[in-house]
Amino acid sequence: MQNxxxxxxxxxxxxFGMLLVTAGHCGVPGGDLISLFxxxxxxxxxxxxxxxxxxxxxxxxxxxxxxxxxxxxxxVFLALRSIFFKMNFYCKESWSWMQPLVSITQTKTELIHIIxxxxxxxxxxxxxxxxxxxxxxLTYCIIYRLKYKSKIRMLCILFVLGFTIKISGVNIASSxxxxxxxxxxxxxxxxxxxxxxxxxxxxxxxLVKIFRGKFVVFIISILLLLSxxxxxxxxxxxxxxxxxxxxxxxxxxxxxVSFYILITWFYEHNILVKVFALMGRxxxxxxxxxxxxxxxxxxxxxxxxxxxxxxALEYYGFPPYFNSCEKIIxxxxxxxxxxxxxxxxSAFSSFLSNKLMMSPKNAKEKN
Numbered sequence: 473m474q475n476x477x478x479x480x481x482x483x484x485x486x487x488f489g490m491l492l493v494t495a496g497h498c499g500v501p502g503g504d505l506i507s508l509f510x511x512x513x514x515x516x517x518x519x520x521x522x523x524x525x526x527x528x529x530x531x532x533x534x535x536x537x538x539x540x541x542x543x544x545x546x547x548v549f550l551a552l553r554s555i556f557f558k559m560n561f562y563c564k565e566s567w568s569w570m571q572p573l574v575s576i577t578q579t580k581t582e583l584i585h586i587i588x589x590x591x592x593x594x595x596x597x598x599x600x601x602x603x604x605x606x607x608x609x610l611t612y613c614i615i616y617r618l619k620y621k622s623k624i625r626m627l628c629i630l631f632v633l634g635f636t637i638k639i640s641g642v643n644i645a646s647s648x649x650x651x652x653x654x655x656x657x658x659x660x661x662x663x664x665x666x667x668x669x670x671x672x673x674x675x676x677x678x679l680v681k682i683f684r685g686k687f688v689v690f691i692i693s694i695l696l697l698l699s700x701x702x703x704x705x706x707x708x709x710x711x712x713x714x715x716x717x718x719x720x721x722x723x724x725x726x727x728x729v730s731f732y733i734l735i736t737w738f739y740e741h742n743i744l745v746k747v748f749a750l751m752g753r754x755x756x757x758x759x760x761x762x763x764x765x766x767x768x769x770x771x772x773x774x775x776x777x778x779x780x781x782x783x784a785l786e787y788y789g790f791p792p793y794f795n796s797c798e799k800i801i802x803x804x805x806x807x808x809x810x811x812x813x814x815x816x817x818s819a820f821s822s823f824l825s826n827k828l829m830m831s832p833k834n835a836k837e838k839n
Contacts, residue, residue: 481739482517483752488735489513490755491807493598497762498803499789501796505701508720509727511601511709512663516728518605519667522612530613534606539589542602545760546586549593550579561767562594564786570594594788595763600656600710602756607657608664615665626665656709666725676732686733693730697723750815751807757814758807765810766790769802 492510496503525533549556553573556562562570570593573579582592589603615626670676679689700723707720739745751758770784770791777798784791790799 480745480749481736482521483749484739484745485732485735485752486514486517486755487748487750487752488738489517489731490751490758491803492731493759494762494765494807494810495803497598497789498766498799498806499794500799500803504706505697507708508697508701508705509724509731512660512724513728513731514601515605515608515660515663515709516667516670518609519612519664519669520671522609522616522664522668524613524616527610527613531610534609538602538606541756541760542589542599543586545596545599546592547583549596550582550586553593556595559767560782560785561764563788565788568594568788595767596760598759598762601759604657604660604709605664608660611657611661612665612668615661616668626669660709662721663724663728676729679729686737690730690733693726693733696726697730700726751811754811754814754818757817758810761810761813762806763788765806765813766802768809769805772805773798773802 489510492506492513496506496510500506524530550573553570557570557572562568571578573582585592589606591597591599591603615629680686683689683692700719703719704715705719705723706715707717766789767785771781773779773794774781774784779793784794790802794802
């Protein structure tokens with residue numbers, strides 16, 4: 473019973489975390505504040521779910537859960553690229569790297585990038601998280617079995633490791649590529665490890681005991697996060713462009729803790745638990761389809777307001793002439809659209825998987 477509750481709660485947390493990611497991509501007010509902790513939150517939750525396995529078994533599991541879905545999405549979007557260009561789904565901003573497929577050589581090159589776990593499609597840009605998570609989890613799996621004197625020392629090593637990556641000059645200028653995501657993965661290892669250590673040391677209850685209450689922990693975390701933001705702290709996991717790396721980590725961890733307390737309170741008070749827990753089971757699909765969802769939302773809002781729909785599609789997120797209210801409505805609409813698409817894809821995948829398992833060939837092998 474406890475495991476089921478825990479799983480449902482984590483799905484609930486992931487769902488709200490994905491809502492924050494959607495808000496960041498939609499450019500809603502407060503996006504800079506959200507970017508300080510929304511991706512660290514997902515690495516934290518992934519680390520929270522971490523269970524050590526032998527390396528071979530662990531890699532196999534991650535290939536099935538991250539690499540194969542990544543490759544499938546990339547190949548499908550590669551096949552649909554000409555259609556997306558006709559629909560004007562690729563943005564017209566100067567940094568965009570997208571080009572129509574015009575030759576077999578170009579197609580082969582992009583397929584090689586996909587096989588190497590490197591995103592090639594602008595509309596799948598959020599999938600940088602998959603590559604980073606794969607290598608962050610693998611790094612932590614290796615580190616986890618080393619004989620350190622304590623879990624705290626392990627956390628310090630991860631902290632220094634991420635610091636070293638930043639000091640060495642790792643940065644991302646514009647588009648996403650494999651080498652940059654690997655650098656991000658090293659920083660992500662810290663948050664992944666913190667999630668695992670937080671779970672093993674029962675960190676939440678430890679904080680509550682020290683500060684004598686959830687509410688006090690929540691207020692302190694929020695104040696530290698807001699203070700860092702007001703003092704000019706800015707940063708993001710993908711760009712590694714932190715103006716103060718140490719304060720970024722502190723603010724990120726405070727954001728993760730305060731989010732954890734708030735959403736756990738929602739869960740305990742049964743606030744849309746079934747809806748958000750269901751959405752939380754499809755976070756991979758929601759993340760992959762997020763930019764497609766933004767395009768559809770832009771079309772719907774532009775049509776309702778009598779705006780130029782083609783013009784609205786020229787931007788990576790929502791167009792800058794959308795006001796704050798329109799962006800917030802668009803964010804919720806995008807989240808719902810992606811959730812529905814994710815549910816349909818997940819149901820279809822399960823149906824297909826069951827059909828394959830029931831095929832005559834598999835039936836004979838079982839017998």
